[in-house]
Amino acid sequence: MNKFLTDTALPFCKGCGHSQVAQYTEKALQNLNYDPMDVVMVTDIGCHGIIDKSFTTHTVHGLHGRSVALGSGVSAGLNNPNKKVIVFIGDGGATIGMQHLIDAAHNGFNMTVLIHNNMLYGMTGGQPSEFTPFGFKTPTLPEGAKEAGYDICKLIAAAGASYVSRVMGIGDFSAQLTEAFSKKGFSLVEVMEICPSYGVKSNPGMKLSKLVEEAGLEIKVFADNKNSFYQTEIKENRKSLFSKEDAIPTKYENKLKKPLRFMLCGSAGEGTQVAAEFLLKAGMLSGLHATKKGSYPVTVGVGFSAAEIILSPDEILYTGSPNPDVVCVTSQDGLDYARNTIRNMSGGKLLIDSSLEIPETKAEVSAFPFREKVGIRNSSIYSIFYYLKNSELIPIDSLVDVFNESKISKKLDIAKMLDF
Ligand SMILES: Cc1ncc(C[n+]2csc(CCOP(=O)(O)OP(=O)(O)O)c2C)c(N)n1
Numbered sequence: 481m482n483k484f485l486t487d488t489a490l491p492f493c494k495g496c497g498h499s500q501v502a503q504y505t506e507k508a509l510q511n512l513n514y515d516p517m518d519v520v521m522v523t524d525i526g527c528h529g530i531i532d533k534s535f536t537t538h539t540v541h542g543l544h545g546r547s548v549a550l551g552s553g554v555s556a557g558l559n560n561p562n563k564k565v566i567v568f569i570g571d572g573g574a575t576i577g578m579q580h581l582i583d584a585a586h587n588g589f590n591m592t593v594l595i596h597n598n599m600l601y602g603m604t605g606g607q608p609s610e611f612t613p614f615g616f617k618t619p620t621l622p623e624g625a626k627e628a629g630y631d632i633c634k635l636i637a638a639a640g641a642s643y644v645s646r647v648m649g650i651g652d653f654s655a656q657l658t659e660a661f662s663k664k665g666f667s668l669v670e671v672m673e674i675c676p677s678y679g680v681k682s683n684p685g686m687k688l689s690k691l692v693e694e695a696g697l698e699i700k701v702f703a704d705n706k707n708s709f710y711q712t713e714i715k716e717n718r719k720s721l722f723s724k725e726d727a728i729p730t731k732y733e734n735k736l737k738k739p740l741r742f743m744l745c746g747s748a749g750e751g752t753q754v755a756a757e758f759l760l761k762a763g764m765l766s767g768l769h770a771t772k773k774g775s776y777p778v779t780v781g782v783g784f785s786a787a788e789i790i791l792s793p794d795e796i797l798y799t800g801s802p803n804p805d806v807v808c809v810t811s812q813d814g815l816d817y818a819r820n821t822i823r824n825m826s827g828g829k830l831l832i833d834s835s836l837e838i839p840e841t842k843a844e845v846s847a848f849p850f851r852e853k854v855g856i857r858n859s860s861i862y863s864i865f866y867y868l869k870n871s872e873l874i875p876i877d878s879l880v881d882v883f884n885e886s887k888i889s890k891k892l893d894i895a896k897m898l899d900f
Pocket residue numbers: 525526527528529543544545569570571572573574576596598600601602603604609
């Protein structure tokens with residue numbers, strides 16, 4: 481029975497070696513008795529990366545070629561040898577991010593990298609990578625590669641990895657994955673595969689085992705050492721990033737039975753992010769778990785400013801909020817940003833400033849003159865007061881407390897926020 485993969489079908493083409501890597505990762509992790517919550521899968525761009533939605537573990541999806549750098553950061557941040565960081569990367573991504581691979585091995589970051597080497601860039605139609613063996617044809621290189629590809633196992637073993645092996649992606653290679661996952665420090669397994677959609681079609685009749693042999697790519701263990709591994713230095717007097725924030729005690733009761741996904745959309749400079757934090761802290765004061773994701777353009781001084789907030793009676797394991805229960809819009813920029821989300825709402829609530837046109841939606845709509853009543857700079861915060869006053873899911877007093885402890889209370893009278 482699967483523990484680390486969901487039971488839904490794997491997303492790859494029929495015969496793709498990526499399926500084997502996923503299945504034997506499952507088997508190897510089971511062999512080692514890991515709990516899915518102790519495993520972080522870091523994936524890369526490419527066909528192999530679409531697997532992350534099938535994992536029941538933590539997952540992080542990185543930029544193309546950067547999953548090793550991302551995984552190194554995750555590993556250094558966790559600083560816990562009992563947690564397992566596994567990076568999935570294609571030969572294309574490994575080409576782009578080769579320096580990261582060498583550095584991660586050299587520094588001994590505690591993680592395992594699985595290179596899905598199908599000898600071409602699969603997702604974009606079969607361009608050659610730096611791993612494409614001499615003579616191997618691809619749709620964009622029909623005359624075949626003119627040079628040999630890299631022997632990444634030799635490179636990474638030389639860089640100082642604890643464990644390196646190359647396996648054929650045919651047959652059961654879970655034992656090698658188990659070995660790699662069990663090592664402290666940096667381990668890497670290169671899985672030789674063929675892409676049925678582009679590799680097989682461009683090289684009819686070609687046998688993977690023959691190709692690997694002719695390319696001089698040995699199937700063996702290249703390194704198996706007890707190397708020291710990277711440990712983040714914990715300085716005695718190091719300040720936690722959270723030390724500015726005091727723990728928020730539960731002071732009030734809430735009436736929330738299930739997670740509330742709230743989206744606040746306004747304009748830069750109109751206090752949207754601060755308002756979102758107010759709601760977050762009020763929720764925490766009322767005993768709820770809370771997350772916030774802020775979105776704004778790189779030009780932080782103009783354009784939209786939006787925040788997705790989740791308040792939940794239970795721990796929040798997924799912080800995305802594709803279908804919000806409540807969308808609150810206080811400006812035209814915010815409306816332009818959220819229009820599609822609002823159109824796709826099949827229920828829930830839309831709170832919108834009455835100066836704005838009401839967009840097409842199945843949500844229940846309340847229009848209120850937030851901007852006119854308190855001025856544009858305070859409209860976002862005011863909309864949060866308005867929402868809590870009307871929904872009563874958490875006591876408005878919790879928000880009053882947060883407001884009174886903020887710098888804004890020195891400039892703005894709380895009575896204004898409570899005047900509806
Ligand atoms: C920096 C960057 N360059 C190029 C792309 C376009 N791109 C998306 S997927 C892909 C191919 C991925 O190939 P590979 O890493 O070998 O994985 P596979 O699809 O074979 O599993 C490319 C080139 C990108 N997303 N980012």
